[in-house]
Amino acid sequence: MALDTAGATDQLLGKGDIPPVHEVNAEGASPFLLTSDHHGRVLPRALGDLGVAEGDLQRHIAWDIGIAGVAERLAKMLGAHLVAQRYSRLVIDCNRPPGTVSSIPVISEATAIPRNEGISEHERDARRREIFEPYHHRIDAVINGRLHDRRPTVLVSLHSFTEVYAGVARPWHVGALYNRDTVLPHLLLKHLRSQGDLVVGDNEPYAVNDLTDYTIPVHGEARGLVNTGIEIRQDLIADQSGQQQWAERLARTFAEIEVELRAERLV
Numbered sequence: 001m002a003l004d005t006a007g008a009t010d011q012l013l014g015k016g017d018i019p020p021v022h023e024v025n026a027e028g029a030s031p032f033l034l035t036s037d038h039h040g041r042v043l044p045r046a047l048g049d050l051g052v053a054e055g056d057l058q059r060h061i062a063w064d065i066g067i068a069g070v071a072e073r074l075a076k077m078l079g080a081h082l083v084a085q086r087y088s089r090l091v092i093d094c095n096r097p098p099g100t101v102s103s104i105p106v107i108s109e110a111t112a113i114p115r116n117e118g119i120s121e122h123e124r125d126a127r128r129r130e131i132f133e134p135y136h137h138r139i140d141a142v143i144n145g146r147l148h149d150r151r152p153t154v155l156v157s158l159h160s161f162t163e164v165y166a167g168v169a170r171p172w173h174v175g176a177l178y179n180r181d182t183v184l185p186h187l188l189l190k191h192l193r194s195q196g197d198l199v200v201g202d203n204e205p206y207a208v209n210d211l212t213d214y215t216i217p218v219h220g221e222a223r224g225l226v227n228t229g230i231e232i233r234q235d236l237i238a239d240q241s242g243q244q245q246w247a248e249r250l251a252r253t254f255a256e257i258e259v260e261l262r263a264e265r266l267v
Helices: 067-078 121-148 183-194 215-221 238-264
Strands: 019-025 032-036 081-085 154-161 175-178 201-202 226-233
Touching: 019 067, 019 121, 032 121, 032 201, 067 081, 067 154, 081 121, 121 183, 154 175, 154 215, 175 183, 183 201, 183 226, 183 238, 201 215, 215 226, 226 238
Parallel strands: 032 081, 032 154, 154 226, 175 201
Antiparallel strands: 019 081, 175 226
C-alpha cells in the first residue's frame, strides 16, 4: 500500500483528479432536490490509497454502497435534480461539520486510516476547501436559484447503511431520518409502511442532529425547507437490480407524497 504524501503546496486536487461535484438532471422540474453526500469513493492522486487496503476501500467506510445507482435512477424517474459528491468519505466526510473528529477519520469502524494520522491544518483546509466546500456551495447555489425563481424545493438526502454494525444485525430495510422538521419524514414513514413488505425505521438506524450531520441541518432546516434523510440497507441495493427496484419504489412513493404536499400547500 503506497503512502504518498500530499507535498508542500496548499493544493490537494491536481492534474488527473476529477471535480468533486456530480450532477444529474439539473433542469429537472420536480420539487424534490436530491443530495448524495457519500456517492463516490474516489481518492485524490496526491493521497495515494490512504494506507488502506483495496478491499477496505470498497466497504461502507469509504462510501455509501449502492446509493449512487439508486440516486441517479431516482433523479431521472422523478425528473429531479441530483447534486452528489464523488470523493470518499475517508478523505473528508461531506455530511459532518468540518473540525469534528469524524470529518477526517483516523479510524473508521475499527479500520485505521494511516494517511489521516497527524495531518497538518493546511492539509485539512485543502480537503475542506477543494472537496467539502464546492459540494455544499453548489447545493446552496441550487437552492438559492430555486428560491429566486419561486420554485418549490423539498430536500431529500440519500444514504445507505450496513446490514450489521458492531456485530449487531439491523432489521430495517429503510429508514426516514430527521431532527426538527417532521412533516416529510412522517409522510414517508406512512407511505413506506403501507406497502406491507418493509421494516421501516423511524430515525433508525441513525437520527439527524447538528453534531453528526451537515446536509439536513444546514441546507434543509436552516433554510426552512421541507426535508428528510433516507437510509437504505446496502445489501438491498448492492447490485443494479436492487438499485432499480428501490429507485422505482421511491419514485412511486414520492409521487404520492407530492400530491399530499401540494394539497397542504407545502410545495
